Amino acid sequence: MVTRHVNFNAGPSTLPLPVLERAQREFLDYEGSGMSIIEHSHRGAVYEAVHNDAIERLTRVLQIPDTHQVLFMHGGASTQFALIPMNLRNDAGSGDYIVTGTWGQKALGEAKIVATPHVAWDQSVEGRYERLPKQDELNLRPDAPYVHLTSNNTIMGTQFFELPDTGAVPLVVDMSSDILWRPIDVSRFAMIYAGAQKNMGPSGVTVLIMRKDLIEGARKDIPKIFRYGEVAKANSLQNTIATFPVYMVRNVLAWIEEQGGLPAMERHNRAKGEAIYGAIDGSDGFYRCPVATEDRSVMNVVFRLPSEALDKKFVAEATAAGLVGLKGHRQVGGIRASIYNAMPLDGVERLVDFMHRFAQAN
Numbered sequence: 001m002v003t004r005h006v007n008f009n010a011g012p013s014t015l016p017l018p019v020l021e022r023a024q025r026e027f028l029d030y031e032g033s034g035m036s037i038i039e040h041s042h043r044g045a046v047y048e049a050v051h052n053d054a055i056e057r058l059t060r061v062l063q064i065p066d067t068h069q070v071l072f073m074h075g076g077a078s079t080q081f082a083l084i085p086m087n088l089r090n091d092a093g094s095g096d097y098i099v100t101g102t103w104g105q106k107a108l109g110e111a112k113i114v115a116t117p118h119v120a121w122d123q124s125v126e127g128r129y130e131r132l133p134k135q136d137e138l139n140l141r142p143d144a145p146y147v148h149l150t151s152n153n154t155i156m157g158t159q160f161f162e163l164p165d166t167g168a169v170p171l172v173v174d175m176s177s178d179i180l181w182r183p184i185d186v187s188r189f190a191m192i193y194a195g196a197q198k199n200m201g202p203s204g205v206t207v208l209i210m211r212k213d214l215i216e217g218a219r220k221d222i223p224k225i226f227r228y229g230e231v232a233k234a235n236s237l238q239n240t241i242a243t244f245p246v247y248m249v250r251n252v253l254a255w256i257e258e259q260g261g262l263p264a265m266e267r268h269n270r271a272k273g274e275a276i277y278g279a280i281d282g283s284d285g286f287y288r289c290p291v292a293t294e295d296r297s298v299m300n301v302v303f304r305l306p307s308e309a310l311d312k313k314f315v316a317e318a319t320a321a322g323l324v325g326l327k328g329h330r331q332v333g334g335i336r337a338s339i340y341n342a343m344p345l346d347g348v349e350r351l352v353d354f355m356h357r358f359a360q361a362n
Contacts, residue, residue, distance in 0.1 A: 003322075004017075005322045005323070005324045006322055006323050006324065006343075006347040006350055006351070007324055007325055007343075008323065008324065008325040008326050008336070008337045008338050008339070008343070008347075008351070009324065009325030009338060010154045010155075010177075010198070010300060010325070010329070010336060010338040011154070011176075011177065011195070011197045011198040011203075011338070012197040012198075012202060012203050013197065013198050013199075013325075013338055013340050013342070014340065014342045014343055014347075015201070015202070015248075015252070015342050016252065016255045016341075016342045018255055018258075019248065019251045019252055019255050019342075022251055023247075023248060023251065030046065031046070033046050037050065037243065037244060037247050038243060038244045040243065042237055042240050042241055042243050043237065047243050047247075048237075050243075050246065050247050050250055051072075051235075051236070051237070051241070051243075051246055052235075053250050054072075054246050054247075054249050054250035054253065055070045057250060057253035057254060057257065058070055058207065058209075058249075058253055060257070061180065061253055061256055061257060061261060061262060062180070062183075062184065062186055062209070062262070063183075063186065064186050064209060065186060065187050067187065067211055067212060067213075068186060068187075068209050068210060068211050068212065069209075069210055069212055069215060069232055070207065070208070070209055070236075071207070071208040071209075071210060071228070071231050071232060071236050072205050072206070072207060072208075072236040072241050072242075072246055073205070073206045073208060073231060073236065074204075074205070074206070074241070074242060075206060076195040076197075076203070076206055077103070077174050077176045077193060077194065077195040077206060078106065078110075079206070080174070080193045080206060080208070081106055081107040081109075081110035081111070082110040082113070082114060083226055083228075084107075084111070084146070084148065084172060084191070084193075085110065085111040085114040085115050085117065086114050086219065086222050086226055087218040087219055087222065087226070087227065087228050088145050088146050088170075088172070088214070088218060088219070089114065089115040089145055089219070090145045092116075092143075093115045093116035093117065093118070093145075094111045094114060094115035094116060094117040094118075094145065095111065095117055095118070095144050095145050095146035095147060095148050095172065096117070096118045096119075096120040096139075096140050096141055096144040096146070096147045096148070096169070097111065097117050097118065097119055097120060097122075097147075097148050097149075098120050098121045098122075098133065098138065098147065098148065098149040098164065099119060099121065099122035099124075100121075100129050100132055100133070100149065100150055100153055100156070100158060101129045101150060101153035101155055101156040101158065102153070102155045102156070102329075102331060103150045103153065103154070103155075103174060103176075104122075104148075104149065104150045104153075104174075105122075107148055107150070107174065108122075111148075118139075118141060118144065119139075120138050120139050120140050120141075120147065121133040121137055121138050121139065123137075127331070128156065128290070128332060129153065129156045129158060130156070130158070130290050130291055130292060131158065131291070131292035131295050132158050132160060132292070132295045133164075135164055135165060138164055140164075140166060140167075140169065141169075142167060142168070142169065143169075144169050145169075145170070146169060146170040146171070146172045146190060146191075147164070147166040147169050147170070147171050147172065148172045148173075148174070149163075149164070149171075149172075149173055149174070150173070150174045150176075151163075151173050151174065151175045151177075151178055152175070152176075152177045152178035152297055152299050152300065153177075153297065153300070154176075154177045154198070154297075154299070154300045154329075154336075154338070155300075155329040155331055155332060155336075156291070156302070156332070157289070157290075157291045157296065157297045157300050157301060157302030157336065158291055158292075158295045158296070158297055159178060159295065159296070159297035159298060159299065159300075161294075161295075163188065170190030170191065170211070170214055171188065171189050171190050171191075172189075172190055172191040172193075173189055173191070173192050173193075174193060174194070175192050175193065175194045176193070176194045176195040176198055176199075177194075177198045177199065177299050177300065177338075177340070178199065178297075178298075178299045179192065179194040179199055179200060179207070180199050180200060180256060180262060180265060180341060181199060181262075181265060181266065181269050181298065181299060181340070181341060182262055182263075182265060182266035182269070183261075183262040183263060183266065186209060189209070189211075190210070190211045190214050191208065191209070191210045191211065191214060192207075192208070192209040192210075193206060193207065193208045193209075194206065194207050196245060196248075196249050198299075198338070198340055199299070199340045199341050199342075200249050200252055200253075201245055201248040201249035201251075201252045202244075202245050202248050203245070204242040204244070204245035205241070205242045205245035205246055205249065207249070208228075208231075210228060210232070212232075214228075215228050215229055215232045216229065224238075225238070225239065252342075256341065265341050268341070268345065269298050269299070269339070269341065270298060271345060272298075272339045272343060272345060272348040273296070273297075273298040273301065273339065275345075275348050275349065275352050276301045276337055276339070276348060276351065276352060276355075277289065277296060277301065278352075279352045279355045279356065280301075280303050280355075283355070283359050286305065286306065286359045286362075287303045287304070287305060287355065287359070288303060288304050288305075289301070289302065289303045289304075290302065290303075290304065290334075298339075299338065299339065299340055300336055300337070300338050300339075301336070301337045301338075301339065302328060302332070302334055302335065302336045303334060303335050304328075304333070304334040304335065305334075305335070305362075308333065310362060311328070311333065311334055311335060313362070314326070314335060314358055315327045315335070317354075317358065318351075318354055318358075321350075321354055322350075323350060323351055323354060325338065326351075337351060
């Protein structure tokens, strides 16, 4: 029996144990084909069935309407930071950017290289973003080609629970760290994109869910390999896609369906978040969450102890107890517990128990 740690890493992150066990069983001989799935041609019937099943399952789980198409691409969300303005800019410039953390800053930075973006909101305090903007704080342009935001900020620990109203302007959202955490109305989004390695599968593939009219209207004066239209036309097989990560995404989606779909994921995730935030708020100030209460992320819980020395001691003792990946991002320090879909409730309960014991001892 392998002893597994409780993995609180922000990404690549924990995966459901049944998904890992399935991959282990199927790795050498996928469904009697005499080969591993990673050895099959991306244009062969065996892999194509997996590819299309992943698309069909994602469509079913998220209830994606016929107005949208699912794409798989390489390069993570960071590549999309550049490809979005390359594909979607207009002659006047790039989109409106709601900057709520590091990933929004990076997306804006790439857009500045490609075109001229507009900052709709960016109000950090000493480099920290401890809250999200209200609708009346946004400086949105009615003629912008798109509005871009990050739905969940892994480093800052903030999350949008209500999306801004962008009117007729297409809403483009980096959902890398909270896709599939709850049901959403996909029709509200012109484009959702997400690196798989936090809530969908392993690293190596990025999922895009795009409105078909946005794909059709994307620019054609960029190299073909970067055009959304070319990716869509080839069903994401215009070149060799990362086949094993797509296979794993398919298996994670199958696991989500077996658990009861996104309503079950939301109940599961909210219970985990409530347990950790309850431990923080009930610690008489020993633990402190710097995020505005209404904006606290259900995916990435950030908190601090009374001193940096205690932060370090907490991480060291937690790691020794089999609770790994709790060190906060180097940009902000402190503690961060990433509790994506695959994090079991008993893993969170172990952390909460450790938090109580550590506070009493220190």
